[in-house]
Amino acid sequence: MIIYEMKKPIECYDTDCVGVTGDNIAYTQYFYIKGVSDDSISYTLHLRFADGSVNSITPDNAVPDGEGTEIRWIVKKNDIFKHGYFELQIEGRNKFGLVFQTEIVRLYADESLPVEDREYANPNSETVRLRGEAYAALEEMKKQQAQIEENVEKIKQTDLDNKADKATTLAGYGITDGENIGNKVVDKSKITDESANYPSIGYLHDYYYDYSEVDEALSGKLDNTSGAVKTDNIANKAVTNEKIANGAITALKLANGAVSGSNIGQNQISTNHLQNGAVTTDKLADEVKTGISSKYDSSNVETGSGTLTPYTTSADIVKSADFTYQRVGRVVTVNVNIVFNAGAKSQVMFTNLPYVCKNTVNPRELCVSNSKVSRIWAINKNNTTLSIFSDSSLSYADGETLAYTLSYLIS
Numbered sequence: 001m002i003i004y005e006m007k008k009p010i011e012c013y014d015t016d017c018v019g020v021t022g023d024n025i026a027y028t029q030y031f032y033i034k035g036v037s038d039d040s041i042s043y044t045l046h047l048r049f050a051d052g053s054v055n056s057i058t059p060d061n062a063v064p065d066g067e068g069t070e071i072r073w074i075v076k077k078n079d080i081f082k083h084g085y086f087e088l089q090i091e092g093r094n095k096f097g098l099v100f101q102t103e104i105v106r107l108y109a110d111e112s113l114p115v116e117d118r119e120y121a122n123p124n125s126e127t128v129r130l131r132g133e134a135y136a137a138l139e140e141m142k143k144q145q146a147q148i149e150e151n152v153e154k155i156k157q158t159d160l161d162n163k164a165d166k167a168t169t170l171a172g173y174g175i176t177d178g179e180n181i182g183n184k185v186v187d188k189s190k191i192t193d194e195s196a197n198y199p200s201i202g203y204l205h206d207y208y209y210d211y212s213e214v215d216e217a218l219s220g221k222l223d224n225t226s227g228a229v230k231t232d233n234i235a236n237k238a239v240t241n242e243k244i245a246n247g248a249i250t251a252l253k254l255a256n257g258a259v260s261g262s263n264i265g266q267n268q269i270s271t272n273h274l275q276n277g278a279v280t281t282d283k284l285a286d287e288v289k290t291g292i293s294s295k296y297d298s299s300n301v302e303t304g305s306g307t308l309t310p311y312t313t314s315a316d317i318v319k320s321a322d323f324t325y326q327r328v329g330r331v332v333t334v335n336v337n338i339v340f341n342a343g344a345k346s347q348v349m350f351t352n353l354p355y356v357c358k359n360t361v362n363p364r365e366l367c368v369s370n371s372k373v374s375r376i377w378a379i380n381k382n383n384t385t386l387s388i389f390s391d392s393s394l395s396y397a398d399g400e401t402l403a404y405t406l407s408y409l410i411s
Contacts, residue, residue: 001030004090007102027113031071031090033102037064041092041099043071049082077114084109302327308336308350308386317345317396325354333407336386340396347389355410356384379408 003010043062047055057079061072071090080086085108092099183196188207191197199207209217308321319339326333332355338348357379379386386406 001032002105004031004033004102006033006035007100009103009105027075029073029075029107031059031073032068033071033090033092034068036069036092036100037066038069038094038099039064040094041069042094043069044091044093045071045073046089046091047079047081048087049080050084050086051082053081055079055081075109075113080109080113080115082109083111083113083115300329304354306352306354308338309352311349311351314345314348314350317341317343317348318350319399321350323354327355327410330358330410331407332410333405336402336404336406338402340398340400340402342396342398344393344395346391346393347387349388350386351384353379353384353386355408357381357408358411379406 041062043059045057045059047057049055057073059071059073061070063070063072085106087104088107089104090102092101183193183198184200185191185197186200186202188203303324303326305322305324308323310318310321317340319341321336321338323334323336325335334354358381
């Protein structure tokens, strides 16, 4: 007997579960599956032989005892397709589908056991492929049944008994929101209820402009753009004193040249009009010059960043040195950030300031300080060299950072 703990075999006789041998035509093989005692489960034995052939058979008996199920298989000659070792797996199913499959065990069929001639029909043989096709067919039948039920519901919804009877009114067909001809009007005098009446095509034609009428009306209008007001417009009284007084011609149009000096000279637009608009030819020119000269010039401002290069004598104490700067006119402000290696120095020198210093004062009089100690800085005149030094050597910790802001004059 081969014993399973649900799926895994835990006990069998001899090596590789050898069985199904002997001189008898029929031999009985027993299997016991612990933990499965449901009498609604049906069992199938799947056999795969060395030549690849497969046979699926129903065991002779399956008896649950409350702790498990004992399965009995009386081996018949048409159960075995080929002598030698073959694989066996037990499958359990109920009406809902697959419940479990055991692990595969290896059995042996001796040649003393006759083999069925497979040229003849074998009602007990079934390949895994055929079994899979049967399951697929069952699933397709379930889908078709669901579609049939859906179609039945649709047919019920289209039952003629639910349709309206033939009638001469919309309500007779079950339609309650159709067009009410009585609310359609052909002229304004027929409107009795603005929320209910709606216009006919004739109403729209009589009381609304179409696109050609709008184009014709717009073609006689002046554009609100430079040059739209010309001498011809003024001579033809398209631009009148009344229109100017009402603000139809604004200071913006004057500035854009829409009303030219020749218009003023010909008195088509009087001096009073211009003075009332606070715009004269001379005043416009002077105010524009003054306004432009006082404005901020972005082309005279520059920002950037870079890296200072330490002199050879300072390279060992400097880990890194970089800067950002902003130049406004001839004044440049540089924000310097220096990271030191561990050591001591009395003077550290760098090159590559963003601009050449043109200071007229003694550079050594420039002094800045930070939170650690006051430092004397020197920016060499007519050069890009920056020096930091003290009266005696200063000790720096590894990674110590000094940040400064310097301003100086350039050419």
